[in-house]
Amino acid sequence: MFIPMAVAIAEARIGKRGERFYSGRVPQLLERGFIAFRSSTWMIVLSGFVEPVLYLLSFGYGIGKLLPTIESGGHTIKYAAFIAPALLATSAMNGAIYDSTMNVFFKLNHDRIYHGMLATSMGPLDVALGEIGWALLRGFSYACAFMAVVAPLGLIESIWGLLAIPAAVLIAFGFASVGMAITSYLTSFQQLEVINIFLLPMFLFSGSFYPLSVFPQWLQFVANLLPLTHAINLVRGLCLGNLSFSLLGHALYFVIMIICGLFFTTKRLNALFMK
Amino acid sequence: MSEFLISARGLTKKFGDFVAVNGIDFDVRKGESFGLLGPNGAGKSTTMRIIGATSQRDAGTITILGKDPEKHGPQIRAHLGVVPQQDSLDMQLTVVENLYIYGRYFGLPRKFVKGKIEELLTFAQLEEKRDAKVETLSGGMKRRLTIARALVSEPEILMLDEPTTGLDPQARHILWDRLFRLKEQGVTLVITTHFMDEAEQLCDRLIVMDKGNIMAEGSPASLIKDYSTKEVLEVRFGSDRNQEVADKLRSMCERTEELPDRILMYTEDGETLLEQIYAADLHPKTSLVRRSSLEDVFLRLTGRTLIE
Numbered sequence: 130m131f132i133p134m135a136v137a138i139a140e141a142r143i144g145k146r147g148e149r150f151y152s153g154r155v156p157q158l159l160e161r162g163f164i165a166f167r168s169s170t171w172m173i174v175l176s177g178f179v180e181p182v183l184y185l186l187s188f189g190y191g192i193g194k195l196l197p198t199i200e201s202g203g204h205t206i207k208y209a210a211f212i213a214p215a216l217l218a219t220s221a222m223n224g225a226i227y228d229s230t231m232n233v234f235f236k237l238n239h240d241r242i243y244h245g246m247l248a249t250s251m252g253p254l255d256v257a258l259g260e261i262g263w264a265l266l267r268g269f270s271y272a273c274a275f276m277a278v279v280a281p282l283g284l285i286e287s288i289w290g291l292l293a294i295p296a297a298v299l300i301a302f303g304f305a306s307v308g309m310a311i312t313s314y315l316t317s318f319q320q321l322e323v324i325n326i327f328l329l330p331m332f333l334f335s336g337s338f339y340p341l342s343v344f345p346q347w348l349q350f351v352a353n354l355l356p357l358t359h360a361i362n363l364v365r366g367l368c369l370g371n372l373s374f375s376l377l378g379h380a381l382y383f384v385i386m387i388i389c390g391l392f393f394t395t396k397r398l399n400a401l402f403m404k
Numbered sequence: 405m406s407e408f409l410i411s412a413r414g415l416t417k418k419f420g421d422f423v424a425v426n427g428i429d430f431d432v433r434k435g436e437s438f439g440l441l442g443p444n445g446a447g448k449s450t451t452m453r454i455i456g457a458t459s460q461r462d463a464g465t466i467t468i469l470g471k472d473p474e475k476h477g478p479q480i481r482a483h484l485g486v487v488p489q490q491d492s493l494d495m496q497l498t499v500v501e502n503l504y505i506y507g508r509y510f511g512l513p514r515k516f517v518k519g520k521i522e523e524l525l526t527f528a529q530l531e532e533k534r535d536a537k538v539e540t541l542s543g544g545m546k547r548r549l550t551i552a553r554a555l556v557s558e559p560e561i562l563m564l565d566e567p568t569t570g571l572d573p574q575a576r577h578i579l580w581d582r583l584f585r586l587k588e589q590g591v592t593l594v595i596t597t598h599f600m601d602e603a604e605q606l607c608d609r610l611i612v613m614d615k616g617n618i619m620a621e622g623s624p625a626s627l628i629k630d631y632s633t634k635e636v637l638e639v640r641f642g643s644d645r646n647q648e649v650a651d652k653l654r655s656m657c658e659r660t661e662e663l664p665d666r667i668l669m670y671t672e673d674g675e676t677l678l679e680q681i682y683a684a685d686l687h688p689k690t691s692l693v694r695r696s697s698l699e700d701v702f703l704r705l706t707g708r709t710l711i712e
Contacts (some may be wrong), residue, residue: 133482133483133557133558133559133560134512134513134516134557134558135482135483135510135511135512135557135558135559136479136482136483138482138510138511138512139478139479139481139482139510139511140479140482142478142479143476143479148476148478149475149476149477149478152478152511153511154509154511157505157508157509157511158509160505160508161494161497161505161508164497164501164504164505165494165496165497168496169496240492240493240494240495240496241488241490241491241492242492242494242495244488244490244492245488245492245493245494245506245553246509247458248456248458248481248484248486248488248492248554249481249482249506249509249510249557250478250479250481250482250509250510250511250557251478251509252477252478402458403457403458403459403460403477404459404460
């Protein structure tokens with residue numbers, strides 16, 4: 130009997146863990162990302178990279194004139210070297226958030242692209258991992274590009290700073306997972322704006338431009354709950370070579386974000402498409 | 405393997421208190437063109453989604469090529485080509501890219517998919533639009549691309565949910581022609597529609613659905629034979645007089661249906677009946693003799709028209 134190739138491929142997965150939800154098609158979804166990327170709006174892609182560089186120029190060399198050095202973790206460092214890791218963490222976040230919120234929202238509600246994808250032999254976890262994977266790739270490339278700018282300027286104090294790149298990927302992964310989970314529950318474009326309303330204050334109050342210790346106790350407490358604070362502390366610790374166990378704690382924060390984000394995204398996509 | 409590609413028994417689906425599909429039984433044979441005819445909300449699309457394993461049934465059994473969609477969703481979808489009611493094409497990609505990536509979603513090798521694309525472009529008559537963005541295509545072209553896309557995995561069953569809704573008459577005829585060709589090639593078609601002409605054109609066998617139930621089953625010709633007369637005489641007396649003459653007309657033929665704007669009279673010989681009406685000194689404003697259609701079958705079964 131003739132067995133179509135698509136069927137043979139799908140049947141090879143029978144008995145594998147989670148076969149109903151996952152078919153191992155993340156590479157194919159990334160491939161879609163690359164094809165669509167070739168004709169995407171380059172201004173948006175570029176702005177994700179340019180933004181942190183502009184912040185670095187304006188704050189690092191503007192405020193850096195008034196405040197040449199700053200105390201951090203017992204070291205005295207250049208002000209620009211203090212904010213560079215924060216901007217790296219933020220650019221990883223921005224790249225991941227853009228892809229996992231705005232882009233996902235349109236594919237889900239406007240173009241119905243996921244409806245098409247889930248009519249194939251893929252499952253909802255393929256779609257979730259593929260989309261998050263793409264967001265993560267963008268976070269990774271922003272981090273690399275930013276690193277290529279700041280490292281030659283001597284703003285990375287320690288060789289451990291190399292680990293800031295994988296840390297940025299972890300951060301992008303965390304934000305992308307949670308971003309997609311939240312987006313999958315949203316029903317209108319207006320609700321999407323709420324994410325942006327949350328992002329700016331988080332950027333301003335996560336210890337990007339000065340240490341959290343200048344805040345009153347209660348504000349420090351709130352700031353320490355924000356994911357970006359943990360992202361910045363993680364990247365800054367690595368870039369400055371201030372290694373401690375607290376870095377693992379910050380990383381753990383993102384591992385939990387990833388797990389929760391993936392769980393709710395898959396659950397929601399299942400509810401939307403497998404009802 | 406049994407001769408049935410799809411077999412459902414007591415298939416039930418509820419959304420809260422609303423029963424969308426109410427314990428239906430049906431079988432789809434290999435190579436046939438099977439239709440689900442009914443108005444909006446009859447449960448056709450829900451049934452289609454259960455077959456495609458993108459909706460879980462609440463009761464009953466269903467097998468697709470011997471597999472249970474509850475356990476083997478991805479494997480079942482690998483057998484199916486799905487053409488949804490609403491387009492779900494990838495607007496960021498071109499025609500060719502849409503076909504290519506869809507094949508890749510099935511896990512098919514690049515070389516295989518690329519070989520398939522030319523054949524599909526020819527089939528969908530989209531050779532000249534190959535590098536066009538999907539956004540720029542007409543409604544009919546988008547539908548043909550969606551069908552071509554569904555064929556990239558060489559499915560044994562093509563599922564079409566309201567394939568020609570929203571298309572102009574010319575685009576519909578082109579689409580029907582393409583679907584005929586597929587049928588000739590031995591592809592099993594499962595089609596939902598609320599157009600009786602589409603069901604008559606395309607379906608070998610169909611079930612008539614209403615409010616989640618199957619009202620009748622058979623070929624278009626046998627349904628018409630069983631549930632209607634050979635001919636129908638449509639008469640209009642004007643909305644104020646229709647009611648008044650209805651009682652007189654009722655005694656003149658087998659059966660009448662009184663619609664808001666006209667009266668349908670079921671008979672074996674429409675012209676003779678019309679002569680009798682004139683002889684009885686009743687003068688309709690307009691009259692039309694036509695053959696019975698599936699619309700009449702539906703009206704007989706449910707007391708309602710298909711398109712409301």
